[in-house]
Amino acid sequence: MAPPRALSTLLTAAVLLAACGAPEERPVRIVLSLHGAASRPVHGLDLTVALPPGTRVPHDAATGRLSPAALALRAGASAATLDGRFHPSASAPSIRLLLASTKPMRDGEVAVVEATVSSAVAPSRGRFEVASAAVSGPGGAPVPGATGWVSAVEVR
Numbered sequence: 001m002a003p004p005r006a007l008s009t010l011l012t013a014a015v016l017l018a019a020c021g022a023p024e025e026r027p028v029r030i031v032l033s034l035h036g037a038a039s040r041p042v043h044g045l046d047l048t049v050a051l052p053p054g055t056r057v058p059h060d061a062a063t064g065r066l067s068p069a070a071l072a073l074r075a076g077a078s079a080a081t082l083d084g085r086f087h088p089s090a091s092a093p094s095i096r097l098l099l100a101s102t103k104p105m106r107d108g109e110v111a112v113v114e115a116t117v118s119s120a121v122a123p124s125r126g127r128f129e130v131a132s133a134a135v136s137g138p139g140g141a142p143v144p145g146a147t148g149w150v151s152a153v154e155v156r
Contacts, residue, residue: 003029010052012105014135015036015137016113017028019036019108020136022119022134023117023118023119023120024089024120025074025116025117025118026116026117026118026119026122026123026156027114027115027116027155027156028093028114028115028116028117028123028153028154028155029088029113029114029115029152029153029154029156030049030112030113030114030115030128030151030152030153031074031109031112031147031150031151031152031153031154032047032049032097032109032110032111032112032148032151033106033109033110033150033151034076034105034106034108034110034122034146034147035075035107035109035146035147035148035149036086036096036107036135036137036145036146036147037105037106037107037143037146038107038134040137040143040146041104041137041138042104042105042106042135042136042137042143042146043101043102043104043105043136043137043138044098044099044100044101044134044135044136044137044140045077045097045098045099045105045110045133045135045136045148046096046098046100046132046133046134047096047130047133047148048094048095048096048097048101048130048131048132048133049094049095049096049097049113049128049129049130049131049150049156050092050093050094050128050129050130051092051093051094051115051117051127051128052074052093052117052119052128053089053091053092053093053105053119054085054117054118054119055093055115055116055118055120056073056088056115056116056117057067057086057091057093057095057113057114057115058114059085059086059115061132063085064085064087065083065084065085065086066083066085066095066113067086067087068143069114069122069154070115071084071097071109071111071112071113071114071121072111072112072114072149073111073112074108074110074111075109076105076106076107076108076109076110077088077099077101077110077111079102079103079133080095080099080100080101080103080105080110081099081100081101082097082098082099082111083097083098084096084097084113086108087140090118092093092095093114094131097113099111100105104118109151110148122155123153124153125150125151125152125153127153128150129150129152130147130148130149130150131147132149133148133149135147137146
């Protein structure tokens with residue numbers, strides 16, 4: 001019979017192993033928002049979002065262009081045009097989104113991207129990080145202090 005300490009260690013390891021579990025396919029909705037524009041007009045937003053390993057986004061394999069079914073505009077950019085590219089990687093996948101609008105966009109939710117994450121646990125918002133953001137106003141001029149961010153990740 002194993003000593004009590006060894007038995008305790010084995011039981012703890014078994015519980016931790018069971019808690020880890022196998023990766024599951026988890027559909028997620030990544031919500032992107034504009035912040036800091038205040039009343040200044042924003043006509044363009046260029047965001048690159050680093051995704052957790054195991055993330056896939058529907059896209060054209062030849063071009064990387066995101067499927068229109070994976071993209072949706074939100075109230076802050078309701079009149080914008082939205083396009084994006086997926087950069088698959090085993091360790092560091094990412095998406096790049098471009099929003100352009102003749103009418104000013106406003107602070108708040110601007111776009112949603114549908115994706116699937118293969119993970120043993122539900123991914124938190126902190127796992128989706130804006131790697132770069134460029135916000136432009138009329139004529140392409142930068143809008144200082146304004147940025148894009150991942151405001152929510154909804155696991156469905």
